[in-house]
Amino acid sequence: MANWFEKILPSFIRKETTKKSTIPEGLWQSCNSCNNILYVPELESNLFVCPKCDHHIRIGARKRLELFLDASETIEISQEKSPKDWLKFKDTKSYKDRIDSAEEISNEKEALIAMKGSLKKMPIVASAFEFRYMGGSMGSVVGQKFVDTVNFALENQLPMICFSTSGGARMQESLISLYQMAKTSAAIEKMRQARLPYISVMIDPIYGGVSASLAMLGDINIAEPKALVGFTGPRVIEQTLNVQLPEGFQRSEFLLEHGAIDKIVHRKDLRDTIHRLLYSLTSNK
Helix, strand or coil, X not given: CCCHHHHHCCHHHHHHXXXXXXXXXXXXXXXCCCCCEEEHHHHHHCCCECCCCCCXXXXXXXXXXXXXXXXXXXXXXXXXXXXXXXXXXXXXXXXXXXXXXXXXXXXXXCCEEEEEEEECCEEEEEEEECCCCHHHCECHHHHHHHHHHHHHHHHHCCCEEEEEEECCECHHHHHHHHHHHHHHHHHHHHHHHCCCCEEXXXXXXXXXXHHCCXXXXXCEEEECCCCEECCCCHHHHHHHHCCCCCCCCCEHHHHHHCCCCCEECCHHHHHHHHHHHXXXXXXXX
């Protein structure tokens, strides 16, 4: 039986995330766009971008921060926090069981990881969503970890970058999860008042309450090529409004064309581009 998250995902995302690979784990990986078999060490050296079709393969939050930050000392922020089942929520499984399962799958305590590090020797803080942890959904702990990261940036006068990939607010926490939209938005406003840059990088896929709050509130909003960005899936929109959506709807290229985001940046160019933007934003303070 499909779990709750698989049921609410748009069909084209669900197909990609639930399709089982026939390639053994280890040295080889299949590209889920062109289906070519790729040598993992070569793929990693290419930042997990398929050398055959240029598809940006999804990577975990910790790996993303490792690839983005300088290979120097990092400090993890608010790493001790983990979710609790305050509401005793249960769908086909209890929330506690889903937490245990998510921790086992992702090897993380929550769906957000944040670190203090450097980008080309510039001190920064960076956070990243872990999609393998309940679809990167935002509950109370994710919201608090984001705020803790903002507070760390404020205390140390550092710019902040956030890599977002999420299915939205976490339904098992009901209204508590929705509160996080306002909570994180208020924290970002403090960054703005302190004249500290906040850059949002949207990663495929990014939906729901996360896309409607912290992911779209950057001083500069960036997306990776062909990333799916929206509030709800196109099939739901088509069925609800009885309309035919245009080709490429909710892809980052469509959003850029219609002014919803500022830039599309290839993964190999992210470090250089964001460093250049941060230098420009901070040199005029």
